[in-house]
Amino acid sequence: MNTNFSNILIETHPDPLAIITPEGNIQEVNHAMTNILGLTTEKLTGTLFAGYFTDPFKARELIRQLFRQETVKSSSLIIRQARGTMADVLLSGYAFNEDNGKGKGAIIFIHAITSQKLALMYARSLIEASLDPLFTINTEGKITDMNEASINITDVSRDKLIGTDFSEYFTEPQKAKDVYKDVFDYGFVTDYPLTIRDGKLTEVLFNGSVYKDDSGIVMGAVVVARDISAQKRIESELTEAKIFAELSTGIAEDAKTKAEHATITAENAVRAKQQFLSNMSHEIRTPMNAIIGFTKVLLKSDLSPKQKEYLTAIKMSGDALIVLINDILDLAKVDAGKMVFEQTPFKITLSISAMLHIFESKILEKNLKLEREYDNNIPEVLIGDPLRLHQIILNLLSNAVKFTTKGTILVSTRLLREDKDEVFVEFAVKDTGIGIAPNKLEKIFENFQQATSGTSRLFGGTGLGLAIVKQLVEHQGGSISVVSKQNEGSTFSFVLSFLKTNVAAENETDTVILDSEIKDLRILVAEDIALNQLLMITMLEDFGFMCDIAANGKIAIEMIQRKPYDLILMDLQMPEMNGFEATEYIRNRMKLHIPIVALTADVTTVDLAKCKSVGMNDYIAKPVDEKLLYRKIVNLVQGSDTTAETQALELKNKQKARCTDMNYLIQRTKSNPKLMMEMILLYLEQTPPLINTMKKSLYDKDWNLLYSAVHKMIPSFSIMGISVDFENMARKVQDFASTQQQADGINDMVNKLENICNQACSELKEEFNNIKSKTNELKS
């Protein structure tokens, strides 16, 4: 080879070239080298070549390697360029011997790496870094390239992988062949599941696509195997978690069911307790009624002083027993949440006067002084529960009188504050009695507690009074407190709120002046127990009233139909037909407004509410208090506008059978008057047009319309309690209508339907007004 030509070749080569000595000194450089280093040939010649790199030690090591192995390929270095900039380069070199006459040396090529190459290298490093095995295969299915992950997963070195059959590395080679067949047939493959035959049998999903050269000829395919074992694991964990969650939901539901059972059991227990108390009270009251009643009767007869004393003792014991039963029942009601407070207008002054009046004789007897303070700022009429207020004051007063032997009892009322709607009144009962020890003060409001265990022996009483007072006050939203000093006296005070009203108070039962003129009332007593029948006759005849006895509700109804009465005393528990059923019949069927007073030995609130709901005017608890009975009878008979005569007339008018029955509606609306009125109103609006349509369609022989009109009438029959006969009649009309022809009797049936609907409308109008006036009464 021509040396000159070699020199020209070197000089004009675009890459920087250098010839170095075995010591690493520069012997010759080309133009490109002087350009890149920015130094002249003269300055470069003889300098250490390694010195022009950022890492001269690495460069020197490379040069040494070059002379040892005669060649170095594409080693990456950073060269210090002219103007102090750096450039990534690849260094390659070849050592030569003296056969060219220049002695031993080496030629070095510096190859600048362009950005494109950098990008390729970067792409390659990404491919290598991928955790998913990547292969390229040629059209024969031989592996042509792969990344590091492929080597790791197959555990076969790169050299050994290249050129081998791709399908060999899977548990099912045939399926693997299908994969690359698919790739080349369709150009791609997605999520093809295979198992790699490595130590762990890794499950993978294959994705691949072909790559082509510039002219579009398929060169091979790139396939990616995604290791899905983690995914599979997560999936199975998820399923497990789901099953576990379902199991625990089941457990939770079990627990819930158990809790519900427990609640039901508890509720049953409470109900059983209520029932027991109610029964017990009934069983005790019934005989007590006879005992106390006849004792009272006997007391009115001629007696020797001794006999009178004994009988008085019997009566007092009986009274005490009744008080105890009442107290226990009251507490049970509070416990069961059944205590209901009325909201009626009343006069506080009258209530207090009445209470004081009861104790007057006792106070005089014990030679005590009774004082009363009344705050005149308290509105005269307020809305609240006078009976419960009486009960509270009665209990406190009775304690005050009981525990005071000398001095004064002061009853005071004070207006604490008032706003637009409400007033807050403080009531106080102050005595100069034995007082309560400070350590007992907290306990006195508990059940069966008295200040000292000896108290009951000395003073009597059940120890329930204050517990009841506290419950009564607190359940009305009030508060009670006590201040006491032993041997000086106690002050019990409580605060209750009352609603203001413009309405005048009802006639207080306690203040009605007994009308001695009232005689000759005809009273029907429905009572099944002979002893009680006798007692009632004795009492009523004593009042100068006439009295008939009916042994049960059914007999009572028959007697009312035969003969008019001014008032009915109705026992609740009777054979054949009980008091509730009888009253319901009298009110709803016979439409009589005759006053009915329930006679009950069972005074739980449940029954009292029922008494009211079936339409009884009042109730009286057994054992019957004579004075109370008289007062109630007189009040009701005076209050009622209908005398026995007008009732007889009323009864006659009502003989025409009613076609509607509100029972179903009452039951379905749960006696909600507003809802009942809405339902009735809807019926009244809907029915008359339907009747017209029915008549017109029959006249026009429009059978379809007749069918539809009757069809629409049917559901409301049962809602309004119209007899099922008419519903059946309506269905018959429908049957005729659907056969599309005139049939015998269809006119008659349509007429009957029209009549019944008209009657129903007029009855329902009446019913509507009844409900309306009743709700208005309640509102006022």
Place this chain on the structure above:
Amino acid sequence: MNSNHKITLFLVDDDAVYLKMLENDFIQQPDLDFNIETFSTGELCIESISHNPDVIILDYQLDGIEKNAMNGIETLNKIKNYNPEIPVIMLSAQDKIEVAVNCMHHKAFDYVVKSETAFLRLRKIIPAIFHYKKLEKELRWYMDRM
């Protein structure tokens, strides 16, 4: 069932008395909280269908008196066109097999005869619908996972 969720219930009947009764019956249900809308015609029901009711109780014969009114089956079709997922229970005074089959063919969820026990049946069907929907949803979830 999710107890916080109020069930939107559409009641459609041209018998105002029966409609009111039914509404009242549902309102009085202590364990299910309903948001009830009542309609006297199928047209009014469709106008409000965008309120997305959870269940519709629909009278079969809506065109008895008003000849031009949309009948129950037409209304049912319109509902199903709007959203086939809305369960519809058909209500009818006629206890006839053709009526029942007709309703089923038009994708009603169930068919109840207006009788004394109608409300009880409706009351039982509604939780059944939700139970069924839940099962369907779960099944779909599993199918998706497969």
